[in-house]
Amino acid sequence: MSLRGSIGRLAGILLAVMLVSAVSGCGGGAKEIKVGCFYPMTGSNAMKGQLNKNGTLLAIDDINAAGGLLGRKVVAVVEDTQSKKENVPNVVRKLIEQDKVVVLMGEVASSNSIAAGPVVKQLKVPAIAPTSTNPKVVLDPEDLTKLNPYYFRACFIDPLQGSVLANFVSNNLKKTRAALLYNIAQDYNKGLAEYFKNRFQKNGGTIVAEETYPDQTQDFKPQLTKIKQANPEVVITPNTYAESGLILRQAKELGLNAIFLAGDATHAPKVIEIAGDAAEGLYLTTLYAPDDPDPKAQAFAKKYRDKYKEEPNSNSCFSYEAMMVIAEAIKKAGKAEPEAIRDAMENQIKDLDVPSGKFTMDPKTHNPLNKPVVVIQVKQGNFVFVTKVAPE
DSSP: OOHHHHHHHHHHHHHHHHHHHHHHHSTTTOSEEEEEEEEOOSSTTHHHHHHHHHHHHHHHHHHHHTTOBTTBEEEEEEEEOTTOGGGHHHHHHHHHHTSOOSEEEEOSSHHHHHHHHHHHHHHTOOEEESSOOOGGGGEETTEEEEEOTTEEESSOOHHHHHHHHHHIIIIISOOOEEEEEEETTOHHHHHHHHHHHHHHHHTTOEEEEEEEEOTTOOOOHHHHHHHHHHOOSEEEOOSOHHHHHHHHHHHHHHTOOSEEEEOGGGOSHHHHHHHGGGGTTOEEEESOOTTOSOHHHHHHHHHHHHHHSSOOOHHHHHHHHHHHHHHHHHHHHTSOOHHHHHHHHHHSOOSEEETTEEEOBOTTTSSBTTOOEEEEEEETTEEEEEEEEOOO
């Protein structure tokens, strides 16, 4: 071969290597598809964060076992928000700018998800909140009359949950006197309390006491003493599992004999550990129950138990579902690029089979259509399915 031919061949090889390197370095040709998860792995919501992580990884196991997405392996990049909303913007920015994720999942608490809204909108990377139920999560942080184009949700919203909770008290328990005790600093807690209150009063019920507390509260006896004096039939504690657990225990110590009810944020085994036998009889509205008679719900529960040797809850289930929504969006988009995923998530997720039933994303609200509310109760130290309520 001539010198000119050798040089030409070498140049061709070098050009090919450069092209392969360029392709493998960009989002469309990377070997892995990175999903960023901003979850509370430490702090007050750490148990929930671990459940969310477990559900996410279980979904990714199933996706990769079926060949991955677009012929590529899916990996989760998990960052800890430490359960603090002030940490969320920097955590989300890191996942996008440094880790180069193409889509995000998070957070658990509604206030923390809301804190991510401005960042995902600015950097134009879609996010889906598995279990954040406050309506503001998917709204434009600059104009709450509009949607945030880059935020979606996998679960029902608090107006529905609050209404179901109020109707259950009125229609099933036949109670008319309720008290409220909630964290005034958190959007989820305030919102759910307000939605319960509005529907309960429309049903003819009376709010006999309404007490609040700030973040980091450990002693609830001053508020519970006032509630006891009002003699309610039911007490609504729309708070985290840690707060609700302490409230239940301290209420029993004060001899406050009322039926306690809470929302999905209390649905974690830790509330029973914290409250002890004071948790007995507690009712919860939630997203999922492993003893739901639905075969798909039970199949997920078995799969989760086999892997983690513990019971799943709504966080683990809906993180699994949110990851499956992401996977479906990437399949529909035909490429793992943020804008394409966003478009597909908004417009092409219809009748997807998930453990809680069918999943269809409403493009007008960025919320799933027709997600039912599950009611459970603590009996003999376990969560037990009571009923499932379809949206009105």
